[in-house]
Amino acid sequence: MYGHNPMSMAMAPLNTSLGQSSPEEFEADADDDAQQDGQRQDLASANCTYNQPSNRRRNPTPHYIEALETRLQRAETLLRSLIPNFDPNDPNIDAIVQERRQSALEKETQAPQDGQARNVSDEAEHDAKLRSMIESTGRLDLDESGHWDFHGGSSGAVFLMRMQEQFGVLLGGIDRSAPLFPRPPRPAVITSLESPRSMAESPLENGLPNTVDLPSREIARALCEDSLNSACALLRFVHLPSFYHMFDRIYDVSLDSFEDAENRFLPLLYMVLALGSMFHTKSGQDSGEPAQNTFKNSLDQGLKYFKAARNMIDITDCRDLTSLQTVIFMTLFLQSSSNLGTCYSYIGIALRAGLRMGLHRSLAEHFNPIERETRRRVFWVIWKLDTFVSALLGFPQMLSYDDIDQELPIEVDDEYITKDGVLDMPPGKISLLFAAGNAHTRLTSTLAKVIKYIYPTKALDNSLQGVPKSSYVISHAKIREIEQDLAQWLDKLPMALRPGGEGTPEVLRLDSPSSITPPIIRANMQTGFNNFCGFLTPIFK
Incomplete structure (x- = not known):
């Protein structure tokens, strides 16, 4: 009885028709197989070509090596400014970096959650401090006549004094009792201008014309x-x-x-x-x-x-x-x-x-x-x-x-x-004369910012503890800010007044201060950081 199920008997012709193919379909499949076999034979007989790889070792160019050395030197300088007593050859350097990273993470977790997201990298750059080379509040000299003469931190006198201290052995020693810039006796006609005296001392009575x-x-x-x-x-x-x-x-x-x-x-x-x-x-x-x-x-x-x-x-x-x-x-x-x-x-x-x-x-x-x-x-x-x-x-x-x-x-x-x-x-x-004058005024305001942030008066470390040499640290963000001010000033300068241009003698006369004053500002910025060789950005160079 099981083999004579009516449902199975009805489905048998359908299955048989689906599994069979007509003679025309067999002939078409045979033609397709023959065509594919011919294509495979053509590909097998074709010659393959490829570039022979060079066995020679490619040596890097000198410029590439020099660029890598410069980048390495800057990286080491930056690390020394951030990590005291940094030694790149220390085998435990990875452990030190990991330890500092872990301590930073712990400080973050202990900080109060005030709901304000902070960018750690931007904050670190903003709070970075650089120690100035000018380790002095200034210099006070006394000449042979008993006159006092003070030189502040941004003056060239203090910078040269610091250089003498660094290279005193090469210069044959330093006589600290001698004035910094000994001068020959000045002519009497110039010494008469040493002070702005009142008109009451004028040889002409009542200031007659x-x-x-x-x-x-x-x-x-x-x-x-x-x-x-x-x-x-x-x-x-x-x-x-x-x-x-x-x-x-x-x-x-x-x-x-x-x-x-x-x-x-x-x-x-x-x-x-x-x-x-x-x-x-x-x-x-x-x-x-x-x-x-x-x-x-x-x-x-x-x-x-x-x-x-x-x-x-x-x-x-x-x-x-x-x-x-x-x-x-x-x-x-x-x-x-x-x-x-x-x-x-x-x-x-x-x-x-x-x-x-x-x-x-x-x-x-x-x-x-x-x-x-x-x-x-x-x-x-x-x-x-x-x-x-x-x-x-x-x-x-x-x-x-x-x-x-x-x-x-x-x-x-x-x-x-x-x-x-x-x-x-x-x-x-346009009035190039007064356009240049106003541009020079804006540039002078940048110089004032340099003196304020690079040579501060109230940021000295040890001056109150009786230490003979006092130093200070400077915000790296302020240096970046001054760099941006210089770049923006140059971008806003009229084309006729930009350094290196051509024009009439009057225009060139106005152009020369725009070529000289920015280097003076950069020199004032660099004076305190000569110990950070290679750290300054390209705008200083």
Whole structure:
């Protein structure tokens, strides 16, 4: 009965039909198999080609090896700054790294969970500290005359003193009792400028005007152009049309007809002549004359004009812009004659006078356009001189940037600024002179940041414990921040003012400070880190 199930009998024909194929299908399958066998025979008979591998050993290029050595040196320098007494040859270095990593993880787990996610790598970079090479609060010298002379941390004197301590054996020893920079006796004509004396000591009574020492109009005009266009290429703080208007009045009006405006302008004219003498080249001057003789002759001529101006002004009571401009030209003359100590004293006088006149505040509604722009120019030139000379001497900056709300001068040439208003410059024309001056002001603010963070006064480690040498550490994040400021400043600089460009002598004269000042800033940054060789980023190199 089991073999005669009706369901199994019904399914049998279906299974038989599915398992069989017709003769035509068998013939088609045979043709496909024959075609595939022929393709396999063709592939088997084909010749195979391949590149013979070289058995020679490839040696790396010298540049590749040098790059690896540089990267290795930087990595070791960074590790030494983070891990004291780091030895790359220590066989237990892996255990040390693992131990430090484990301790860092334990600190993280013990920290309070405040719900704020922190990036560990960014925080470590932000908190990284570098120890400065300048292990001193400064140097105080006493000369033969009993005069004290202090050199701050950012000054070249302290840096050279530190270098002498490091290489004293090579230099034949150090005499600590001797002054750092022994100088020969200075001429009497220069020592008379050592202090800004009051007008009460002037040989001319009541500061009477003196036109006897004025040169001819042609020579005076040439000296003024050298002073205003060459010496003050980035420090233009006078309104040229107004200046030359008063210049003509001095030579056209008799001394008896002088009024208050002429009496104020005459000392300014003498100081412009004095500074121009330092930059003036006579047409028939021998190019082979020693530079020392040329400088001495220029200095003697400039000192004559300097003394004439000094005898006509009381610099301790400057209450007008013309007198303040005269004091600024005095500081520029002293700076050009390498008399930075006295120059610093005059800058202090100019800054205090400017503060009394409110130049650090934006008070534009009280003045006409010429007076408003002159006030802005005078103030920012004083601020730049204070920052620059203080950095060179290692002194603190006298005025904080937070106390200033004065605007930068507008970037318009003088001929378009009148008492009635500021005219529009021709389309497509820009004032490269004042664009360069404002760019130089922004760059000087970066120098102030370098002095603030690289040479701090209140971050010394051991000065209160009686340790003779005190040192300090500097935030690596601040260094990166200053680097970014320099890069952004260069990106915003007009193409005509970028270093290495071509143009007229006036443009090249404006370009040279943009080529010199950034290296000065970088030099101030690098001075404290000469012990971190190879650690500085490419922007410093």
